Amino acid sequence: MIDTLDQWKFVSEFKKIRPDNFSREALFVLFDFFEEIDPDMEFDPIAICCDFQEFDNFNDFKSDWGSDIETMEELENNTTVLRIPESEKFVIQQF
DSSP: OOOOOOHHHHHHHHHHHOTTSSOHHHHHHHHHHHHHHOTTOOOOHHHHHHHEEEESSHHHHHHHHOOSOOSHHHHHHHSOEEEOTTSSOEEEEOO
16 A cells, blocks of 8 residues: 655654654755655655764764765765755765
8 A cells, every 4th residue: 555645744754753863844855855856755764864864064964974075065076965945954865
């Protein structure tokens, strides 16, 4: 049986299963991203948590990853970066 999720149901269901992994704003951005790349994608919050990570700002990314990447532009050249509107927050596809 297939249950189609709209944006609000995606966020609600995700928060029930993994309440602390992403902010609501990040989940809205992730939903839009998934809808764009594959509207028929299976809802798998555990896989999403393994594949994506949210950061409050670039310094948090640097602190957490300790990578050789020095700028947001370099990060965008190395992975998918989903910016959260009206904030410094962003989500990356982990690499």
